[in-house]
Amino acid sequence: MRPAIPTAGRPWTAIQGDLEASKRADYSWKQGRLAVYFYYLDDALHRVQQEAYKAFWTENNLGQRAFPSLKRLEEEVVGMGLSLMHAPDTAGGTFTSGGSESIFLSILAARERARAERGLAPGRGNIVIPDSAHLTFDRACWYLGLESRRIPVGEDLRADVAAMECAIDSETIALVGSAPCYPFGVFDPIAPLAALAERHGLWMHVDACVGGFLSPFVARLGHPVPGWDFRVPGVTAISADIHKHGMAPKGASLLLVRDEALRRFHRFESRAWQRGPYAAYTTQGTRPGGAVAAAWAVMQYLGEEGYLDCARRIMDAKRVMTEGIAGIQGLSVLEPSDLSLFVYRATDPALDIGKVAAALDARGWLPGRQQQPDGMHLHLNPVHAEVAEDYLRDLRAAVEEARGGATARVAAETRTY
Ligand SMILES: Cc1ncc(COP(=O)(O)O)c(C=O)c1O
Incomplete structure (x- = not known):
């Protein structure tokens, strides 16, 4: 049914509860579970914003x-x-x-x-x-x-x-x-x-x-x-x-x-x-x-020092993640990549990157599917420094799952917007 403005206004506490509840299916940006759409350092900066x-x-x-x-x-x-x-x-x-x-x-x-x-x-x-x-x-x-x-x-x-x-x-x-x-x-x-x-x-x-x-x-x-x-x-x-x-x-x-x-x-x-x-x-x-x-x-x-700290965290996260991904059999990181973005893909024809994406998704990571070359796209921000190892752990498990005959897959044409 098409929604309509309620006849009588509702109390803020009820509205606030609804808003919080509506976020339940969202991916957790605060835990870096997506590498697109958001930028997050910490609660202190969030408060300043x-x-x-x-x-x-x-x-x-x-x-x-x-x-x-x-x-x-x-x-x-x-x-x-x-x-x-x-x-x-x-x-x-x-x-x-x-x-x-x-x-x-x-x-x-x-x-x-x-x-x-x-x-x-x-x-x-x-x-x-x-x-x-x-x-x-x-x-x-x-x-x-x-x-x-x-x-x-x-x-x-x-x-x-x-x-x-x-x-x-x-x-x-x-x-x-x-x-x-x-x-x-x-x-x-x-x-x-x-x-x-x-x-x-x-x-x-x-x-x-x-x-x-x-x-x-x-x-x-x-x-x-x-x-x-x-x-x-x-x-x-x-x-x-x-x-x-x-x-x-x-x-x-x-x-x-x-x-x-x-x-x-x-x-x-x-x-x-x-x-x-x-x-x-x-x-x-x-x-x-x-x-x-x-x-x-x-x-x-932030000042220049704050921005330097953000840059350091991002580049550290990128190093940990790209080295970790390069160490997973069947995956390789696309070269070159100069800054906070990178792409990885399956080099093993038996490994379907779309299935890896689905297995990551099931673990709470929003997959960013790259269309050309068929792969995964990540745009890191400071919070990823804290979750890089978690991502790698789940990626290893996702690769195993994809090799083990999983059927779910995320298509390369998955929308980017
Ligand atoms: C290189 C580049 N240019 C332009 C844009 C468009 O920016 P916005 O989404 O803020 O309109 C983006 C967004 O990701 C981008 O990555």
């Missing part, structure tokens, strides 16, 4: 006239992102609701710049991207009437710069590289891609939604991280999610541009309305003040 969000629970970040506090907090969050990504003094940025919005705005800006400066006709235009780039680029193209040209990555799983160059034509408006990409966790060769973009006068977007707030700290720990930020000449724009490895609650990302003046290309403005002029740099109207306040508070609370 909640308290800061609550402090600006009601304030609307659309109304910065009314809430100069939010204007200042937003400017500081953008400023901290620009500093971390070594942006020049000319740079600017926008606080958005997530990676998809940051990417959408960047591609919109690329299109508008091409229309303004190159006379790109409505309904025309394409972007050239490695086929490992997030599908949200295709979604942006769909919204914006652009063509997404997905070019297969090379043997090393990284963008094939020469092949991408061949796909550029007179209607190409932007190139994209990931730092790192979501399917494999590898960095594309950003420097050659940005040089290529510069040669052709193109917008170069670096998608650091995953890596923006992690790779600077992973690099400081001594791991090799290829150049990807504004120190690389030719990089026009960077998307970096604060609600991923920036450890803020959801609804927080940055779109940073090398030159503040470029922001005008994703700014809507109209005076043709009875109520008065309206302008916005984002796709949102009403914007939650809590998202900005919490992002600011998390950055202040």
Whole structure:
């Protein structure tokens, strides 16, 4: 039966009980039972996120006239992102609701710049991207009437710069590289891609939604991280999610541009309305003040040392897990993988990775099935350092079960959303 709003309101205690009960079938993120969708360090950071969000629970970040506090907090969050990504003094940025919005705005800006400066006709235009780039680029193209040209990555799983160059034509408006990409966790060769973009006068977007707030700290720990930020000449724009490895609650990302003046290309403005002029740099109207306040508070609370600690835990978890998986007969870890993401698969034809996934699922681990290559995908966050050995224990048991004639399997096409 279709639900309806109850006639009379119910007491909060009953509602709270219902909400708690509704979570019963959810996977336990606090115990790291999934490696997708969430980021968790500990209860102390969780409290900071909640308290800061609550402090600006009601304030609307659309109304910065009314809430100069939010204007200042937003400017500081953008400023901290620009500093971390070594942006020049000319740079600017926008606080958005997530990676998809940051990417959408960047591609919109690329299109508008091409229309303004190159006379790109409505309904025309394409972007050239490695086929490992997030599908949200295709979604942006769909919204914006652009063509997404997905070019297969090379043997090393990284963008094939020469092949991408061949796909550029007179209607190409932007190139994209990931730092790192979501399917494999590898960095594309950003420097050659940005040089290529510069040669052709193109917008170069670096998608650091995953890596923006992690790779600077992973690099400081001594791991090799290829150049990807504004120190690389030719990089026009960077998307970096604060609600991923920036450890803020959801609804927080940055779109940073090398030159503040470029922001005008994703700014809507109209005076043709009875109520008065309206302008916005984002796709949102009403914007939650809590998202900005919490992002600011998390950055202040963690500091560089806190982010380094997160990076250390993630890379430790990755080492323990990848070494452990490599030691299980019939499994191998896909190489390379540069950061917090990796994929493993079955190398033994008698071992069905879909059955391993089902056996893990039965033990409470949400399987992240990778479609190409047929395998398992994990995106680690700090909490996984505490459960890496548990995962390996259950994985060994799952492999045994899969070999023992289990019938349940999780298909490779299992949805990622
Ligand atoms: C590399 C990359 N880019 C963009 C996105 C989209 O970000 P969001 O889900 O915050 O919209 C993701 C999400 O996982 C991602 O991994």
